Amino acid sequence: MEGGTTRLANLLQGCIDKKAHLAGKLIHAFILRNKGLFFDTFLSNRLIELYSKCGNMGYAHHVFDKMPRPDVYSWNAILGCFCKAGSLRDAQELFLKMPERNTVSWNTLITALVRNGQEEKALGVYDAMVLEGLVPTHFTLASVFSACGALLAVEHGRRCHGLVIKIGLEENMYVGNALLCMYAKCGLIRDATQVFGDMAEPNEVTFTAMMGGLKQTDRVTEALEMFRLMCRKGVRIDSVSLSSMLGVCAKGCGEFGVYDHIDGIPSNVNGQQIHGLTVKLGFEGDLHLNNSLLDMYAKSADMNSAEKVFANIPVVSVVSWNVMITGYGLIYQSQKALEYLQRMQSCGFEPDEVTYINLLSACVKSGDIKSGRQMFDNISCPNVISWNAILSGYFQNEDYKEVIQLFREMQFRDVQPDRTTLAIALSSSAAMGILGAGREIHAASHKAAFDTDIYVASGLIGMYSKSGKIEMAKHIFHNMQELDVVCWNSMIVGLSLNSQDKEAFTYFKQMRQHEMHPTQFSYATVLSCCAKVASSFQGKQVHAQITKDGYMSDVFVGSALIGMYCKCGDVDGARNFFDMMPSKSTVSWNEMIHGYAQNGRGDEAVLLYWDMIASAERPDGITFVAVLTACSHSGLVDAGIKIFNSMDQEHGVEPVLDHYTCIIDSLGRAGRFQEAEVLLDEMPYKDDPVIWEILLSSCRVHANVSLAKRAADELIRLDPQNSAPYVLLANIYSSLGRWDEARAVRDLMSDKQVIKDPGYSWIEYEKGMQSGMGMITSC
CATH class of the missing domain: 1.25.40 (Serine Threonine Protein Phosphatase 5, Tetratricopeptide repeat)
Known part of the structure; x- marks a missing residue:
């Protein structure tokens, strides 16, 4: 019987190795027919292992339940079965019920927890294992280091490192690589380098982990040197290490532009070399590697090369399409990104959340907020990153009202805002000057525990300041701990x-x-x-x-x-x-020209303007306001007209209200009213009161009654209750002795019940300030 048991065990092992489910069931049936074999614990353990390997949880559990005398290996087998199926709650309950546990039991549960993203629980189980006096194996420690790396639990990792040295596992390749990965993920490159240097024969996993850590801490040059060292040592280069290096090259590429700004060398030259090595080693068909190539070319803004790689991929995935969409978004070509969406769908690929998020980002960066909103609306459950992208798009478009509306909708959907969300919303509220909306955002930041965040606090200070609530801004400022x-x-x-x-x-x-x-x-x-x-x-x-x-x-x-x-x-x-x-920037030139204008030195302002043009610095609208103001205040009418006429013709700056105001003021001060009227009839700002007020003031100085009447009529039309045009026109008539017309203006003012505000005068003295009031008697 013993020899038969051994043969059956060997047959079952073969079925386990080959995942031969049907053959294993036939052997199971044979065992059931032989009552003596059915109670054999060793064979039952093999059957549990077989069904676990083949994913048949029901049969595995059934075998375990029927076992009369399960041993620790039986319990470990069914525990492994639960872990493999992802039933971690059942696995943990079973683990607690086990009458006996060995190192394999602990390792099985710890590894399963780490693989399923439950790193904190895994470390808790590991701590309990050590407390029970069990010595962890290299499998245990590799899983624990992985958990520490994921949680950035450096101190826990260091304690485990000490234990590794104590039990003599520091030279184990498996443990060494896991330890190095942990330090690299935590950004502790010095410690990772120390581990690397202590390893007798680092393999491709070691080098890949080291390069990943260097990339994570932006040490691109050192990562490239590490890859060159890997090549010199003759370490086997696999698709994973090549993919990792392409990630390094992508990070090292310039944010925009294919060529280095200094010497014209392609910024992705290292990536191109890795691409060549990929072809040489025969990895052209590796999908993951090809996606890494696409990502590298996309991040270096070399979409022509990305297109070539994409066209030659034997089998593309949704990831491939998403990378291409992201690449065109990075260079602000939202239409090309949208074209790829259409191509993707026509090829039978269903866009996922990442697709729409990438398209949203592409549209926002390109300023195409309409298409961006369509992409946002296609996301079933947008996360905070998606919300921030669309909020940012509307903010850049200066559609602050929509930002506030979307922020409120985000609250209704119970999406937790982050510091970026709150900063955008606060800036929008400040730009609109709506204190109520700002207070709502303040309340939301308090609820989300971000009101003490430095970034958000700065936005709150800005919002309250721009709303005139400076004391509230001070209160927030002085209550900040940092x-x-x-x-x-x-x-x-x-x-x-x-x-x-x-x-x-x-x-x-x-x-x-x-x-x-x-x-x-x-x-x-x-x-x-x-x-x-x-x-x-x-x-x-x-x-x-x-x-x-x-x-x-x-x-x-x-x-x-x-x-x-x-x-x-x-x-x-x-x-x-x-x-x-x-x-010097345009702002520097503008400040200096404006300074001359402010201080009545118009000639020097104009000379400096011509120096600016000669220096090839491009003037903007503010430049022309400054120099035209200088011309107006200094009586340089012809120079002002020449500069005004050159704005659109020579510099591509379309005149706006401020420019027309300056030139009308200049012509009015000089008494050149005929030219002023021609310009008035041609300009697009006839309904702006500032222009007519300036003209009316000039008419008073030069006693131009007819044009003053026209200017006053326009001002009365625009604002019948404004007393200024009535008073100025009446004063012009009075100064010329035309009393009847002056009286008619005053009567008109009385009929329309226009009230002249009283004039004030004040004098400062030791104990304070005293003011006197009196009506202007000239009207």
């Missing part, structure tokens, strides 16, 4: 927005006292505060600090310095600094 430079900047900007510039400067000094290093934005903001209070003394202090901190060459800060000096009346100081700037 502050970063963004929070300080938000607070300083908020104070400046609310005309508390002196206090803003005080906060700037406190920021420095807290050893917080100001950024370019900090300096630009505080310089703006100095300019508004015309404090050149404080401005010079900030200038000295800028020099000390090494921001003198920053264009953004330099432009703010020019603006500060000009607004404080030190135009020559501003010009000296302007001339010393190593590089």
